[in-house]
Amino acid sequence: MTIPVNMDLVPEVSGYFDEATNTISYIVRDPSSNHCAVIDSVMDIDYAAGRLTYDHADNLIAEIESKGLTLDWIIETHVHADHLSAAPYIQQKLGGKIGVGSKIMVVQETFGKIFNEGTEFQRDGSQFDKLFEDGDTYMIGNMEARAIETPGHTPACMVHIMGNAAFVGDTLFMPDGGSARADFPGGDAGVLYDSIQKVLSLPDEMRLFMCHDYGPNGRDIQWETTVGEEKKHNIHVGEGKTREDFIKFRTERDATLAVPKLIIPSLQVNMRAGTVPRDEKGNPVLKVPINGL
Numbered sequence: 011m012t013i014p015v016n017m018d019l020v021p022e023v024s025g026y027f028d029e030a031t032n033t034i035s036y037i038v039r040d041p042s043s044n045h046c047a048v049i050d051s052v053m054d055i056d057y058a059a060g061r062l063t064y065d066h067a068d069n070l071i072a073e074i075e076s077k078g079l080t081l082d083w084i085i086e087t088h089v090h091a092d093h094l095s096a097a098p099y100i101q102q103k104l105g106g107k108i109g110v111g112s113k114i115m116v117v118q119e120t121f122g123k124i125f126n127e128g129t130e131f132q133r134d135g136s137q138f139d140k141l142f143e144d145g146d147t148y149m150i151g152n153m154e155a156r157a158i159e160t161p162g163h164t165p166a167c168m169v170h171i172m173g174n175a176a177f178v179g180d181t182l183f184m185p186d187g188g189s190a191r192a193d194f195p196g197g198d199a200g201v202l203y204d205s206i207q208k209v210l211s212l213p214d215e216m217r218l219f220m221c222h223d224y225g226p227n228g229r230d231i232q233w234e235t236t237v238g239e240e241k242k243h244n245i246h247v248g249e250g251k252t253r254e255d256f257i258k259f260r261t262e263r264d265a266t267l268a269v270p271k272l273i274i275p276s277l278q279v280n281m282r283a284g285t286v287p288r289d290e291k292g293n294p295v296l297k298v299p300i301n302g303l
């Protein structure tokens with residue numbers, strides 16, 4: 011199936027790199043209005059101290075305010091395991107709807123069990139304003155955006171396409187970075203390969219914006235490439251790499267990777283759309299399940 015695109019529509023994209031987690035957050039602006047979306051925001055955490063701060067999010071907010079933009083959407087490409095979302099903090103200051111893939115319910119079911127959440131934790135995605143189904147469209151000002159299901163890294167991963175720009179979340183990294191791991195609960199290397207092929211079926215000139223970059227081999231941080239570049243040069247899925255190659259490589263590699271440093275706070279907060287859970291007295295607290303992950 012061909013994914014409908016409008017390559018003549020060129021949104022203004024600004025990336026903001028978070029050094030603590032190697033995450034790139036984006037402000038995407040409709041070229042024909044003052045409306046914008048934020049993609050994959052970051053809330054700062056000092057996990058050792060149990061302290062949350064908002065420098066990265068405040069910077070995004072200041073950018074949006076200084077340009078006089080209206081924030082329509084706050085998008086999560088998936089439930090991140092390596093950083094905390096600042097979506098509710100940004101929403102409180104600027105408005106906008108928080109959206110994620112509808113398979114969030116699968117993620118909530120899985121991690122609801124691992125974190126031994128009680129019945130007050132809803133597993134129906136109701137913490138989010140919008141749950142996207144595959145192919146759903148939504149508007150940022152006059153610009154149509156489209157959400158495409160791309161599971162494999164996690165069940166709820168989606169790629170968001172806006173004109174000639176696609177925000178790939180953790181399906182792909184820069185060509186020299188390859189792809190994201192597929193060994194989290196609900197992840198699957200073969201499914202990830204198929205999702206990546208969906209992204210690579212977009213036009214060669216489609217601009218791709220990464221959610222992460224780690225500057226492999228000492229190069230400077232980068233976050234923008236194209237479908238054509240990924241097809242030619244991606245070290246995990248580029249020319250000549252088969253599905254079988256990918257599954258074998260990904261599975262072996264994932265077995266060597268350490269658990270992400272912030273997975274425990276990230277999942278508890280992000281599966282609640284960026285809200286910190288509270289104890290019976292209403293105090294914000296995080297759990298550490300022992301041998302649960």
Ligand SMILES: [Fe+2]
Pocket residue numbers: 088089090091092163180190
């Ligand atoms: Fe991720």
